[in-house]
Amino acid sequence: MARPRKFDEERALDAAMRTFWEKGYEATSTQDLCEATGLGRSSIYNTFKSKQDLFERALAHYIDTMTTAQLAVLEDTRHSAADRIRALFAMVVDGETEHRAGGRSLGCLTVNTTVELAARDDSRAARMLERDTARRLTVLRAVVEEGRRDGSITSPRDAEAVARFINAAIGGMRVSSQGGADRTTLESIAEVTLDALTH
């Protein structure tokens, strides 16, 4: 019927995501997005209705990829609850070590967006982040409760508080990483964090 696209929308979205991740929303220009995706401006505006729309879809793509992978680790019942949280931390450390640009860690797009969002107001992105946090907290709570049953978590704190703590700890590790902390340092932070769970 008509001229077909000569690019893969998913690939373009992934490239855009990487750019936003690296530079942040405000600092990313539409020109940057053209270069990163290899698309012309027309193709971008034909496919995504605005920079903001593209950002929101990139963020959704990121959340989908990352959180799904992390939750899979948390739900792997072959290991104890504490070991699953340990594995989650290891995953975070690996991610921070791996994703770097200009010698600096890129951190995490959800954390970066949470921080940058206080400035902008993109209620759609805010809603996505809230839903993601809620999803993560739900699973973390369940893991903590399971850990109490299997004996790997002995903290007397209620599961909600512990889940919040674990989630905050991940954010703290990501910020520390962006602040220059190396792998060894992140690993030691993770270890001390786990101490709080075995009380």
Next chain:
Amino acid sequence: MARPRKFDEERALDAAMRTFWEKGYEATSTQDLCEATGLGRSSIYNTFKSKQDLFERALAHYIDTMTTAQLAVLEDTRHSAADRIRALFAMVVDGETEHRAGGRSLGCLTVNTTVELAARDDSRAARMLERDTARRLTVLRAVVEEGRRDGSITSPRDAEAVARFINAAIGGMRVSSQGGADRTTLESIAEVTLDALTH
């Protein structure tokens, strides 16, 4: 000799700091800075040589204010080491609860800048943040060692790791706050964090 300024440089710097804190570096326009400070463009460019320079001085002002106040709490030898860390957390929680705009916590300018900095490259700001982190870690390490002596901190981890952990925890609390966590939630995160120190 000449016409005197009719504004207070310190006040202007403070207003600029607040704006950068609220909106971030990229999202703050020179127009925003004029309105926030009440100065004309000429006065701003006459006093500070560029937006970046103004930002760096605002950041220095923030670090000077905040870190100094926090370190004062940490060095108050009237209380045990653990209590001082508790007081530090309370201070962070108060700050997050207090500084809000548009219903959202502003977080912390150093954390916000650390995150946004991965994008830009302002080596001067980066150096300031590194020095600040180093300063905080030094004091935290000393407090942890003191806590081991006075018995209020029983964690067997080495002081450096514990200090890193505490610093990361603060970052995590600030991100959580920007993500919508309320005072009660932040307080519970702080409590669980302290559990890691009393092992």
Next chain:
DNA sequence: CGAGTTATGTATTGTTCAGTTCAAAACGCG
């Protein structure tokens, strides 16, 4: 009061921004 100096307001600079326009190119289908 007037010469010298600095601060300030207004107008303007050139650049970059997100987004649009439009004609030409590239396909599917009859």
Next chain:
DNA sequence: CGCGTTTTGAACTGAACAATACATAACTCG
């Protein structure tokens, strides 16, 4: 092949950006 539809590239739009130029205002000191 050629019509209808969509994609694509290049040129362009007006607005916002950081920063400057310059004339005038405001002050100190002689």
